[in-house]
Amino acid sequence: MTNDTDLETAAPHKRRQAFTVLFCVAVLGTLLWFWSEQIAEVMEMLELAYGDGS
C-alpha cells in the first residue's frame, strides 16, 4: 500500500531521475557530435596524406 509519505519521498526521486535523463542525453549527444567531428577531421587529414587508397 502506498501512503502519503511514500509519495512525498518518491516525487523528488522522480524529478531527479527525469533531470538526470535530460542531462545525460544532452551530454551524450554533445560528446557524440564532438567525437564525430574529431574523427572526420582525422580521416580528412589521413586522406590528404595518403590519398583515398585508390
Add this chain to the structure above:
Amino acid sequence: MDLYPFFDWLDTSLLADISKAYGGVFAVVQMFHLLGMSLLGGMVLVGDLRLLNLIMKDVPSEMVIENTHKWFNVGLITMIVSGIFMSSAVSLKLYYNEMFWAKMAALAVGVAFVYLVRKPLLTAPHETLKPSVVKLTAITSIAIWFTVAASGRWIGFS
C-alpha cells in the same frame, strides 16, 4: 568572457618561473598529475562499472559509490592543483590550443555532472531508482571522463 589576461598573468607568474626553470620540479608535479588522473579514472570506472552491474556484484552499490566518491575528490583536487602548475609553463600556448578548451569544457561538465547530477541522484537507495537511469548515469560518466582524458592527451599532438 576573454580569459587571455589570466593566461598572460599566469605566463609571467612565480609558478611559471618555477615550472620553466626547474625541470625536476615540473616532472614531480606531472607525476602527481598522472597519479591524480589514474586515481580519478580508477574511481570513476569502479563506481560506474558497479552501477552497470559488471563488477563487485556482491558489494552493495551504495557502499562502492560512497567509497569511490571520497577518493574521486582526492584525485580531482590533485589533478586541478598540479594541472594549474603545469599549465603555467605553457599558458599562452594552451590559450590558443583548441583541444585544451575542449578538455576544460569536458572537465567543467564532468565536475557539474558529478556534484549536481550523479551524487544527488545516488544518495537515494539505489533499488528505488530506475535501473535504466542508473545505467545511463554510469555510461554518461564514463563518456565524460574518457573525453577529459583523451582530449588532455590530444593537447600534446595538436
